[in-house]
Amino acid sequence: MTTASTSSRLSVVVIGGGFGGLQAALKLARAPVDVTPVDRRNFHLFQPLAYQVATGALSAAEVAHPLRSIFKRHPNVRVLLAEVSGFDLAGRVVHLGPVVDEPAPPPLHYDALVVAGGAQYSYFGHDEWARAAPELKSIESLIDARGRILRAFEAAEVEQDPERRQAWLTFVVVGAGPTGVEMAGQIGEIARDTLRRDFRTIDPAGARIVLAEAADRVLGTFPPSLSTKAVRALAELGVTTMTHHAVVGLDESSVTMDGPGGNSVVVPTRTAIWAAGVTASPLAKLLADASGAEADRAGRLLVAPDLTVPGHPDAFAIGDMVQVRGGKPLMGVAPVAMQQGRYVAHTIAARRRGDRVRPFRYIDKGNVATIGRARAVADLHGIHLSGFPAWVFWLALHLYYLIGFQNRLVVLIRWVFSFATRGRSARLILGGARATAAGSTAVHGPAGSDRADL
Amino acid sequence: MTTASTSSRLSVVVIGGGFGGLQAALKLARAPVDVTPVDRRNFHLFQPLAYQVATGALSAAEVAHPLRSIFKRHPNVRVLLAEVSGFDLAGRVVHLGPVVDEPAPPPLHYDALVVAGGAQYSYFGHDEWARAAPELKSIESLIDARGRILRAFEAAEVEQDPERRQAWLTFVVVGAGPTGVEMAGQIGEIARDTLRRDFRTIDPAGARIVLAEAADRVLGTFPPSLSTKAVRALAELGVTTMTHHAVVGLDESSVTMDGPGGNSVVVPTRTAIWAAGVTASPLAKLLADASGAEADRAGRLLVAPDLTVPGHPDAFAIGDMVQVRGGKPLMGVAPVAMQQGRYVAHTIAARRRGDRVRPFRYIDKGNVATIGRARAVADLHGIHLSGFPAWVFWLALHLYYLIGFQNRLVVLIRWVFSFATRGRSARLILGGARATAAGSTAVHGPAGSDRADL
Numbered sequence: 001m002t003t004a005s006t007s008s009r010l011s012v013v014v015i016g017g018g019f020g021g022l023q024a025a026l027k028l029a030r031a032p033v034d035v036t037p038v039d040r041r042n043f044h045l046f047q048p049l050a051y052q053v054a055t056g057a058l059s060a061a062e063v064a065h066p067l068r069s070i071f072k073r074h075p076n077v078r079v080l081l082a083e084v085s086g087f088d089l090a091g092r093v094v095h096l097g098p099v100v101d102e103p104a105p106p107p108l109h110y111d112a113l114v115v116a117g118g119a120q121y122s123y124f125g126h127d128e129w130a131r132a133a134p135e136l137k138s139i140e141s142l143i144d145a146r147g148r149i150l151r152a153f154e155a156a157e158v159e160q161d162p163e164r165r166q167a168w169l170t171f172v173v174v175g176a177g178p179t180g181v182e183m184a185g186q187i188g189e190i191a192r193d194t195l196r197r198d199f200r201t202i203d204p205a206g207a208r209i210v211l212a213e214a215a216d217r218v219l220g221t222f223p224p225s226l227s228t229k230a231v232r233a234l235a236e237l238g239v240t241t242m243t244h245h246a247v248v249g250l251d252e253s254s255v256t257m258d259g260p261g262g263n264s265v266v267v268p269t270r271t272a273i274w275a276a277g278v279t280a281s282p283l284a285k286l287l288a289d290a291s292g293a294e295a296d297r298a299g300r301l302l303v304a305p306d307l308t309v310p311g312h313p314d315a316f317a318i319g320d321m322v323q324v325r326g327g328k329p330l331m332g333v334a335p336v337a338m339q340q341g342r343y344v345a346h347t348i349a350a351r352r353r354g355d356r357v358r359p360f361r362y363i364d365k366g367n368v369a370t371i372g373r374a375r376a377v378a379d380l381h382g383i384h385l386s387g388f389p390a391w392v393f394w395l396a397l398h399l400y401y402l403i404g405f406q407n408r409l410v411v412l413i414r415w416v417f418s419f420a421t422r423g424r425s426a427r428l429i430l431g432g433a434r435a436t437a438a439g440s441t442a443v444h445g446p447a448g449s450d451r452a453d454l
Numbered sequence: 455m456t457t458a459s460t461s462s463r464l465s466v467v468v469i470g471g472g473f474g475g476l477q478a479a480l481k482l483a484r485a486p487v488d489v490t491p492v493d494r495r496n497f498h499l500f501q502p503l504a505y506q507v508a509t510g511a512l513s514a515a516e517v518a519h520p521l522r523s524i525f526k527r528h529p530n531v532r533v534l535l536a537e538v539s540g541f542d543l544a545g546r547v548v549h550l551g552p553v554v555d556e557p558a559p560p561p562l563h564y565d566a567l568v569v570a571g572g573a574q575y576s577y578f579g580h581d582e583w584a585r586a587a588p589e590l591k592s593i594e595s596l597i598d599a600r601g602r603i604l605r606a607f608e609a610a611e612v613e614q615d616p617e618r619r620q621a622w623l624t625f626v627v628v629g630a631g632p633t634g635v636e637m638a639g640q641i642g643e644i645a646r647d648t649l650r651r652d653f654r655t656i657d658p659a660g661a662r663i664v665l666a667e668a669a670d671r672v673l674g675t676f677p678p679s680l681s682t683k684a685v686r687a688l689a690e691l692g693v694t695t696m697t698h699h700a701v702v703g704l705d706e707s708s709v710t711m712d713g714p715g716g717n718s719v720v721v722p723t724r725t726a727i728w729a730a731g732v733t734a735s736p737l738a739k740l741l742a743d744a745s746g747a748e749a750d751r752a753g754r755l756l757v758a759p760d761l762t763v764p765g766h767p768d769a770f771a772i773g774d775m776v777q778v779r780g781g782k783p784l785m786g787v788a789p790v791a792m793q794q795g796r797y798v799a800h801t802i803a804a805r806r807r808g809d810r811v812r813p814f815r816y817i818d819k820g821n822v823a824t825i826g827r828a829r830a831v832a833d834l835h836g837i838h839l840s841g842f843p844a845w846v847f848w849l850a851l852h853l854y855y856l857i858g859f860q861n862r863l864v865v866l867i868r869w870v871f872s873f874a875t876r877g878r879s880a881r882l883i884l885g886g887a888r889a890t891a892a893g894s895t896a897v898h899g900p901a902g903s904d905r906a907d908l
Contacts (some may be wrong), residue, residue, distance in 0.1 A: 041883070042608065042881070043883075057516040059514065059516070060513065060880075060884070062513070068653070069877065070650050073651065075654070079652075081612070083610075098612075100608050100609040100612070101613070101622075106614075134908075139884060143884075151554050153534040154553075158535070158536070158552075158559040159534075159555070160560075197526040198522035198533075200532040201532075229586065233681070259620050270555075290779065404879065406867065406871045406877075407879065409867060410867060413864060413867070414864070423516055423523065423860075425858065425861065426514075426515035427497075427515075427520040427523070427858055428497050428515055428518050428520070429495070429497075433592050
């Protein structure tokens with residue numbers, strides 16, 4: 001059984017509530033079409049600030065906005081919480097799996113399809129590393145990372161053995177893209193500023209923070225001069241940048257890297273954070289299987305210049321999970337996905353009117369990364385900013401794009417306080433393997449972890 | 455090996471960072487003594503607002519404040535993250551278990567001990583009910599409850615079978631104390647206001663909300679006239695109050711109650727929330743075992759009029775986990791614990807000076823419970839308030855006692871927005887059994903749940 005479109009209006013299914021899918025759905029919502037956004041999560045995650053959850057600077061709800069609330073005033077939009085299990089592009093049907101409860105929702109028929117599944121970090125084929133090194137993408141993993149960082153200082157405070165204590169006070173961030181650089185900088189600030197007066201046995205400022213990067217410089221997508229400035233800013237925060245060092249081993253007690261000249265470096269650490277490698281959403285493979293289209297080495301689907309799946313003019317794929325076949329490679333960043341989302345919404349409406357549409361063209365407005373309090377680098381069409389001006393630009397840009405006035409206000413307040421006091425209010429250690437093992441309550445455990453029991 | 459006090463100053467160990475322990479430690483921090491607060495969590499949870507996490511009105515970090523940050527400006531206070539494994543009252547030693555990592559921290563010697571372990575909900579001896587009905591005390595359980603409530607509406611939206619859909623749209627709150635009443639009222643508001651325009655198939659306002667209470671009225675600790683007013687306010691929010699109904703069975707598909715005259719009532723529901731039964735922290739039993747002191751039926755230790763463990767003038771026990779032997783029974787509420795915390799801090803300092811101290815006496819300033827937007831009841835020494843004035847009083851009181859200016863400001867903003875828009879910003883479905891089973895990333899899972907993958 002298929003849920004057929006009940007009206008004669010165009011029915012558009014948008015898979016994924018990230019930047020690309022959200023922009024497409026928002027623009028289509030204002031057109032006389034029926035829109036069905038599908039996501040397996042009930043919120044849009046503002047990915048560029050999400051890493052701040054891992055640093056305790058922001059709460060999950062401050063960077064995540066319920067999808068239903070975004071579309072509540074659009075009766076022509078029906079949000080669906082579901083998992084995609086397959087595409088039938090010839091029959092124009094999306095098959096769904098359940099997220100909440102069996103049975104699965106019925107398949108969705110579409111007149112036009114937009115797939116925006118995004119990308120994720122890849123552990124270089126070592127999925128077992130994920131146990132020891134949470135990645136900085138999913139909200140659960142960010143909360144896990146936050147707990148590990150804070151627990152490490154707690155463990156160091158009670159640890160009597162100097163060597164073990166030093167391993168607790170060592171943090172390795174893998175991957176020096178914007179997220180890895182920002183994360184390493186923020187761990188530096190946590191150690192030097194936020195926790196400065198919190199402990200009595202250890203000195204958190206003595207923490208060792210290593211930023212490991214296989215390539216020859218950090219922020220590879222920025223101009224080299226800004227990479228140099230970033231490394232300097234990181235050093236001021238106590239971060240040791242190790243470029244030319246590829247991670248080849250990782251577990252709960254150490255990170256092993258291959259350095260220049262084949263030298264192997266082992267860093268004893270109890271806390272590794274992952275922000276390296278990129279692989280397209282599994283939806284890219286599902287689309288490739290359904291269409292016979294090709295994918296690149298990172299699993300990204302190669303789409304036509306109008307962002308359609310080759311041979312299927314009704315099916316678009318956008319964002320981090322695609323590259324345009326034969327086009328200039330585009331970065332996996334929010335502005336690309338957002339422009340593509342608006343482009344496909346425009347294309348769908350234009351074709352409906354019988355108009356022709358030009359191929360997608362990305363307008364690059366620049367690139368900015370923050371490193372810590374009052375430190376950032378920005379590349380705006382050849383204008384290179386660094387330090388405080390770049391940081392103010394970064395703040396304003398991210399506040400502007402954050403969804404919801406309330407969230408903007410609350411995040412602004414958090415940042416103002418954080419800037420003034422160097423504090424971080426969301427420093428909670430929740431759940432987590434160790435806490436559970438020690439007798440605290442797991443999510444479904446008995447009523448055992450009351451406010452301050454033991 | 456025992457960590458002996460390194461100075462000749464009095465060494466006070468305070469177990470538990472709830473209201474009682476926190477007040478004792480804060481007051482002692484200003485005295486010339488060494489204070490060691492011990493908790494297995496790294497934060498103080500502001501319990502009276504914690505249920506609002508389960509309703510998506512507030513985030514965890516807005517009701518939880520890091521303990522270290524509270525004491526950062528007191529060098530004589532050393533916070534310890536640890537679990538208590540036993541007391542040696544004769545030797546004046548607390549034995550600890552690890553929270554973060556083996557080995558356990560060394561035992562703590564004390565000159566004076568304050569134990570404030572609190573209480574927790576009890577499942578009437580049916581711990582297996584905890585799987586189906588999260589309780590409203592621990593932060594993990596509150597986040598679990600929030601996910602279940604929101605997921606239920608999502609499931610109902612895609613459910614085709616009317617009977618199954620109705621079970622998803624039925625919510626049972628067990629226990630009609632202040633927390634249960636507030637929770638039931640808030641579910642009513644979520645259904646009728648917050649989610650009003652969010653769904654296209656179901657009408658959330660058609661949700662059935664049942665408040666089950668074994669006793670003869672709700673809010674048993676308030677005057678009967680206010681109980682009546684509360685039931686009326688709940689009815690306006692769509693809540694069916696069932697007093698004289700004791701829960702005798704509970705699983706993932708229904709709640710069974712014994713009603714008046716032995717009639718059995720089965721309510722098919724997929725979402726039950728637990729706020730009934732009270733049992734003292736296991737620390738009460740550890741103290742009873744160590745001292746030979748008695749406990750009451752709820753496991754509360756019976757302490758001397760000066761709140762010491764009988765026979766051990768250096769060991770105090772306070773808050774929800776105790777009752778004064780032969781005294782008037784005191785409620786397990788924050789004001790009692792806070793007054794007791796300040797009393798024991800005062801007593802420890804006074805005895806040091808050789809002064810005598812009178813027995814503890816609770817000064818009851820009144821009692822207030824909120825039911826929903828602009829609805830509350832208050833009993834202030836015979837002055838009974840209800841409706842809007844009681845609600846404003848409730849708001850002001852809770853904001854005043856919340857810790858941290860930043861949290862006060864943020865919570866105030868959240869409430870203002872919530873009042874104006876009837877929205878709730880923290881409506882996130884995180885983790886949880888079902889989401890994991892459907893392929894989302896568990897806390898330690900691989901990098902599979904990126905921003906909007908499926």
